Amino acid sequence: xxxxxxxxxxxxxxxxxxxxxxxxxxxxxxxxxxxxxxxxxxxxxxxxxxxxxxxxxxxxxxxxxxxxxxxxxxxxxxxxxxxxxxxxxxxxxxxxxxxxxxxx
Amino acid sequence: xxxxxxxxxxxxxxxxxxxxxxxxxxxxxxxxxxxxxxxxxxxxxxxxxxxxxxxxxxxxxxxxxxxxxxxxxxxxxxxxxxxxxxxxxxxxxxxxxxxxxxxxxxxxxxxxxxxxxxxxxxxxxxxxxxxxxxxxxxxxxxxxxxxxxxxxxxxxxxxxxxxxxxxxxxxxxxxxxxx
Numbered sequence: 611x612x613x614x615x616x617x618x619x620x621x622x623x624x625x626x627x628x629x630x631x632x633x634x635x636x637x638x639x640x641x642x643x644x645x646x647x648x649x650x651x652x653x654x655x656x657x658x659x660x661x662x663x664x665x666x667x668x669x670x671x672x673x674x675x676x677x678x679x680x681x682x683x684x685x686x687x688x689x690x691x692x693x694x695x696x697x698x699x700x701x702x703x704x705x706x707x708x709x710x711x712x713x714x
Numbered sequence: 715x716x717x718x719x720x721x722x723x724x725x726x727x728x729x730x731x732x733x734x735x736x737x738x739x740x741x742x743x744x745x746x747x748x749x750x751x752x753x754x755x756x757x758x759x760x761x762x763x764x765x766x767x768x769x770x771x772x773x774x775x776x777x778x779x780x781x782x783x784x785x786x787x788x789x790x791x792x793x794x795x796x797x798x799x800x801x802x803x804x805x806x807x808x809x810x811x812x813x814x815x816x817x818x819x820x821x822x823x824x825x826x827x828x829x830x831x832x833x834x835x836x837x838x839x840x841x842x843x844x845x846x847x848x849x850x851x852x853x854x855x856x857x858x859x860x861x862x863x864x865x866x867x868x869x870x871x872x873x874x875x876x877x878x879x880x881x882x883x884x885x886x887x888x889x890x891x892x893x
Contacts (some may be wrong), residue, residue: 621823630740632812635802653775682873689877
């Protein structure tokens with residue numbers, strides 16, 4: 611278990627998250643892919659804190675703040691997903707074009 | 715050949731489960747199944763945090779992500795799907811483009827990681843222990859995190875109120891049949 615192995619794992623998770631984000635059409639599935647990418651960032655925080663940090667506790671505290679911010683973001687995003695579904699009856703991001711300029 | 719240390723074996727098992735869970739999460743058709751695959755990824759990353767001696771973050775990962783966020787997601791999926799709905803699929807072209815970008819990032823990652831020199835763990839005495847995290851979070855000294863701690867509490871409160879406000883239906887615009 612080395613720093614490189616941990617970082618490679620995080621990069622792989624991030625790449626998988628990117629793939630999911632670009633291929634999914636359900637809004638909630640896109641949020642799930644985003645969670646994967648945020649998780650990859652957290653793994654980087656902890657790996658660097660463990661292997662390189664002068665002040666390792668600060669690294670862990672940073673990851674905790676990132677987790678809290680993610681929880682906030684998910685609460686808002688899912689509330690928006692629910693209200694969009696209530697209004698349109700679907701969550702297909704290819705059909706949600708309300709905010710798009712029709713002339714473009 | 716020497717036997718691998720237990721920690722390394724555990725790390726590789728965790729990594730394989732994590733990547734497999736993530737791949738399942740983005741490839742299965744049913745969104746509910748992908749939320750369940752996400753639990754596997756989150757749980758294995760909690761195990762990874764334990765391996766890296768960040769116990770508190772590992773416990774927070776299980777409590778906040780698996781106990782909170784995944785439950786949120788599952789509830790939202792159940793509220794926004796109806797029976798017999800066919801799963802939305804992206805076109806083949808889009809899948810190829812997405813796979814290309816994912817591969818590009820992986821290749822870049824491998825190239826970058828070759829530049830990083832190998833380091834040994836710092837292994838400080840109280841690395842991210844529960845006691846040191848608690849003291850740092852509430853310390854008012856220069857190295858303390860009391861201000862961001864209070865700010866994030868406020869952010870949590872505001873976003874929860876915001877979420878309720880967004881999803882709330884005022885009485886007069888309730889759709890017909892909704893009691």
